[in-house]
Amino acid sequence: AQKITQTQPGMFVQEKEAVTLDCTYDTSDQSYGLFWYKQPSSGEMIFLIYQGSYDEQNATEGRYSLNFQKARKSANLVISASQLGDSAMYFCAMRESGRGSNYKLTFGKGTLLTVNP
């Protein structure tokens, strides 16, 4: 089974509007972390936001927020007030911390976001 599933290969949004990128995950660990990264065409992975499995509040970082629904095992990224520079690939990733895990990041296949002017 896929550990991280991103069901949207591509998304389009108008500049200044909000957009939600979906991510569901699968783990039996009680302690884990969820990450979102942005990858522009240059290739560098840029860290956006982190949510720990024990965090009771949804993480926020500027225009980015993470809609964490633990029971549904989803960790959707919300980008508010989209900008042209937000056009990029977005990856959801998980780091498991249970016995036998190795703290590696497991990534989804990504969602290509295009912001239209």
Place this chain on the structure above:
Amino acid sequence: DAGVTQSPTHLIKTRGQQVTLRCSPKSGHDTVSWYQQALGQGPQFIFQYYEEEERQRGNFPDRFSGHQFPNYSSELNVNALLLGDSALYLCASSLGVVDEQYFGPGTRLTVT
């Protein structure tokens, strides 16, 4: 504050050859992880180095090996290159194995 740097930026090799990729971690970081990202896919974990030892390894053959130096910089070596090794190779550094990882710009390897 210097971020993660990788060299070279691009590399073209022939099947059967060997390649070495280099990574310098972000200032203050002591752990380096390597990932392979094939075209259209998310990155896949190769291995992680901490205190000059390979601490964790993903599902990659022994053709993939690495090294970490006393200054925390790291090398990724791939022997007997296959066409399927063509990918973007990303290095990420962190402070310890648990801390969040910061990625470098990657090395794009093409095997012909």
